[in-house]
Amino acid sequence: MMNRIPLTILATACLLSPIATAQSPHTSSAAFGLLQHDANQDGQLTRQEFTDGLAAQFARIDLDGDGTSTPGERETARDARRTEQVAERFAHLDTNNDGSISNEEFAARKEGRDGAQNRPRRAKAGPARMARNQPITWADFSTERLNRFDALDGNGDEVLSQAELHAASANR
Numbered sequence: 001m002m003n004r005i006p007l008t009i010l011a012t013a014c015l016l017s018p019i020a021t022a023q024s025p026h027t028s029s030a031a032f033g034l035l036q037h038d039a040n041q042d043g044q045l046t047r048q049e050f051t052d053g054l055a056a057q058f059a060r061i062d063l064d065g066d067g068t069s070t071p072g073e074r075e076t077a078r079d080a081r082r083t084e085q086v087a088e089r090f091a092h093l094d095t096n097n098d099g100s101i102s103n104e105e106f107a108a109r110k111e112g113r114d115g116a117q118n119r120p121r122r123a124k125a126g127p128a129r130m131a132r133n134q135p136i137t138w139a140d141f142s143t144e145r146l147n148r149f150d151a152l153d154g155n156g157d158e159v160l161s162q163a164e165l166h167a168a169s170a171n172r
C-alpha cells in the first residue's frame, strides 16, 4: 500500500512535468532573445535590425562610447539599471503615489505579478558574462552574435524568417 501512493504520484508527475518544465530557458530564448531586436515587430529579424539592436545594447555598457566596454562601465551600467528597477518596482507598488507602500498595495502587487520577475534573463548574458573582468570591444560583443545570426540564417538572405527562428528554438 505504501508503495502505491508514491508510484501514482510519480506517474502523474511524469505526465505533467514535461509540459511544465521541458521548456527550459534555452528552448525559447534562442528565438525570443533574438526577437527582442525585431524593431518593426513583423516576427522576422533582419540582420540590420539585429545589428542595430546589438549596437543599442552595447551602447548601454559602453558609457563613454569609445567602442570598448570596461568592467567599470558595466558595473556602473548594472548599478544604474538596478536603481532603475528598484525605483520602477517601487512605483508599481505605490499605486496611490504617496511615497510609501501600504500592506494593501504590497498584497495587490503580489497577486498581479504573475512570475514576471522569475522570467529567465539569460539572453543577454553571453560573452559579456564570460569576459566579466575584461574590457569588451564592439567586435567582441557583436562578432559572435552576428556569426550566430548567420548560422541560423539557413538561406543566407540576411533575414531570420519565422521558420528559421523556430528551427533555432527547436535545436536548442
Ligand SMILES: [Ca+2]
Pocket (backbone or CB within 6 Å): 038, 039, 040, 041, 042, 043, 044, 045, 046, 049
Ligand atoms: Ca523585423
Ligand SMILES: [Ca+2]
Pocket (backbone or CB within 6 Å): 062, 063, 064, 065, 066, 067, 068, 069, 070, 073
Ligand atoms: Ca567605453
Ligand SMILES: [Ca+2]
Pocket (backbone or CB within 6 Å): 153, 154, 155, 156, 157, 158, 159, 160, 161, 164
Ligand atoms: Ca533567412
